[in-house]
Amino acid sequence: MLDIKFIRENPDLVRKGLRDKGAVDNVEKILELDEKRRKIIAQNDELKALRNKVSSQIPILKKKGEDTASVFEEMKRVGDEIAELDNELRKIDDELEEILRWTPNLAHESVPVGKSAEENVEVRRWLPEGFSFENDFEILDHIELGKKLDILDFERGTKISGSGFPLYKGAGATLERALINFMLDFHLQKHGYKEILPPILVNRDSMKGTGQIPKLEEDMYFIEKDGLYPIPTAEVPITNIHRNEVLSENELTIKYVGYTPCFRREAGSYGKESKGFLRVHQFNKVEMVKFAKPEDSYEELEGLVKDAEDILQALNIPYRIILLCTGDLSFSAAKCYDIETWSPAEKKWLEASSCSNFEAFQARRANIRFKREGSKKTEFVHTLNGSGLATSRLMVSLLENYQTPEGKVIVPKALQKYTGFEIIG
RNA sequence: GGAGAGGUGGCAGAGUGGUUGAAUGCGGCGGUCUUGAAAACCGUUUGGCGCGUCCGCGCCACGGGGGUUCGAAUCCCUCCCUCUCCGCCA
Numbered sequence: 001m002l003d004i005k006f007i008r009e010n011p012d013l014v015r016k017g018l019r020d021k022g023a024v025d026n027v028e029k030i031l032e033l034d035e036k037r038r039k040i041i042a043q044n045d046e047l048k049a050l051r052n053k054v055s056s057q058i059p060i061l062k063k064k065g066e067d068t069a070s071v072f073e074e075m076k077r078v079g080d081e082i083a084e085l086d087n088e089l090r091k092i093d094d095e096l097e098e099i100l101r102w103t104p105n106l107a108h109e110s111v112p113v114g115k116s117a118e119e120n121v122e123v124r125r126w127l128p129e130g131f132s133f134e135n136d137f138e139i140l141d142h143i144e145l146g147k148k149l150d151i152l153d154f155e156r157g158t159k160i161s162g163s164g165f166p167l168y169k170g171a172g173a174t175l176e177r178a179l180i181n182f183m184l185d186f187h188l189q190k191h192g193y194k195e196i197l198p199p200i201l202v203n204r205d206s207m208k209g210t211g212q213i214p215k216l217e218e219d220m221y222f223i224e225k226d227g228l229y230p231i232p233t234a235e236v237p238i239t240n241i242h243r244n245e246v247l248s249e250n251e252l253t254i255k256y257v258g259y260t261p262c263f264r265r266e267a268g269s270y271g272k273e274s275k276g277f278l279r280v281h282q283f284n285k286v287e288m289v290k291f292a293k294p295e296d297s298y299e300e301l302e303g304l305v306k307d308a309e310d311i312l313q314a315l316n317i318p319y320r321i322i323l324l325c326t327g328d329l330s331f332s333a334a335k336c337y338d339i340e341t342w343s344p345a346e347k348k349w350l351e352a353s354s355c356s357n358f359e360a361f362q363a364r365r366a367n368i369r370f371k372r373e374g375s376k377k378t379e380f381v382h383t384l385n386g387s388g389l390a391t392s393r394l395m396v397s398l399l400e401n402y403q404t405p406e407g408k409v410i411v412p413k414a415l416q417k418y419t420g421f422e423i424i425g
Numbered sequence: 426g427g428a429g430a431g432g433u434g435g436c437a438g439a440g441u442g443g444u445u446g447a448a449u450g451c452g453g454c455g456g457u458c459u460u461g462a463a464a465a466c467c468g469u470u471u472g473g474c475g476c477g478u479c480c481g482c483g484c485c486a487c488g489g490g491g492g493u494u495c496g497a498a499u500c501c502c503u504c505c506c507u508c509u510c511c512g513c514c515a
Binding site for chain 1: 443444472473474475476482484485494495496
């Protein structure tokens with residue numbers, strides 16, 4: 001949610017920001033409602049002040065034995081007027097709130113302006129020593145390889161649940177678990193995060209807090225009977241840990257990392273990149289979440305990307321960093337880097353991580369604030385998060401990059417102590 | 426699933442229609458005293474909104490929402506949550 005005061009004071013900046021993000025320019029409507037709202041509040045507060053003043057006199061009048069009937073009558077009229085204004089105000093508040101909830105965050109000034117993914121910018125890439133985009137033998141894609149080695153079974157996953165629900169078997173299941181444990185340990189030991197194991201069903205307030213609702217409602221699973229949503233990312237429960245809280249300055253920056261399965265309906269995306277692991281309804285992800293002071297958040301964003309990169313370097317997997325342009329930026333994000341790993345079978349880069357700074361956008365929705373040392377004022381924190389990383393796409397790159405001409409898969413050095421074996425097949 | 430109890434300030438805990446945004450205690454912060462500390466004593470200590478922005482003034486909030494009333498923490502309705510007991514399941 002954007003700050004209404006900021007919109008009031010910088011309408012043109014907001015207009016431009018919304019245009020750059022490819023969103024509807026509703027600034028005019030917002031300003032109109034805002035003005036109406038403030039006018040009614042001023043009017044109403046005056047009436048309430050009168051009512052309070054008279055009310056406090058009534059016990060005194062009664063004590064003196066004076067007649068209160070005429071006062072009551074007048075105050076009844078005032079009361080009715082207040083009720084009317086209250087109603088009007090509620091309607092305006094609802095309307096304004098609804099519009100603001102549908103208004104996306106604005107991009108940071110360092111984000112390139114662009115319409116679509118075409119205009120994203122590659123910031124840097126990292127390739128393992130001796131790496132080549134050309135291979136001397138035919139690389140099997142992760143589906144064939146998974147089948148051949150009997151470590152991934154998409155058919156049976158489909159039988160159990162439906163398409164997009166992967167089944168890992170044997171060394172595949174172990175490798176997946178090893179990846180998760182490796183990444184968690186890495187962030188805990190080398191990057192100073194605190195581990196979180198959150199609930200994976202959350203209520204509607206939590207989904208609203210991080211901005212998945214209302215915009216992405218159709219992409220979420222929903223358990224109607226209990227009003228709970230299976231999380232699309234650990235960002236939701238972990239960011240909501242501090243919903244409706246006031247943090248103290250000296251505990252910031254808070255850095256959490258947690259593993260959860262993630263659930264996405266991916267409505268309407270069938271056919272495109274939907275085979276195997278490329279688009280799934282359930283996947284595993286290790287997520288990093290930060291709560292930072294506003295002045296620190298962009299530095300923390302760079303750190304977040306670096307933390308995710310460290311994992312890939314430790315695994316020796318080729319990747320590149322993409323800075324998303326304004327048009328490709330998600331609803332809540334002010335700035336976002338994608339990390340894409342190389343798939344030699346697909347011959348393309350696959351998004352394995354997304355690291356974003358939401359500035360105060362989520363904090364305002366979720367009411368997450370902090371207080372500076374010695375200050376009475378509260379401010380909204382900046383929230384950030386990034387996958388560190390999602391295992392499904394990472395698994396694709398890993399299986400493909402580490403396969404041998406014989407169709408076996410070598411386990412990366414860093415994972416061997418977690419798997420207990422060095423080669424699959 | 427059945428029965429009961431309860432949701433008040435950072436915490437504990439009063440308050441059952443009228444200067445109660447809220448007693449009291451603890452905690453926190455500031456001060457006095459002290460060589461220093463403790464103790465004691467004094468003071469202070471919620472958040473949001475609107476107007477003016479130097480000082481300030483006003484409004485709202487006692488789980489959420491609605492209602493009764495001149496006036497609600499207090500009465501009524503409704504929803505949510507927590508706890509205890511029983512049953513059921515893991």
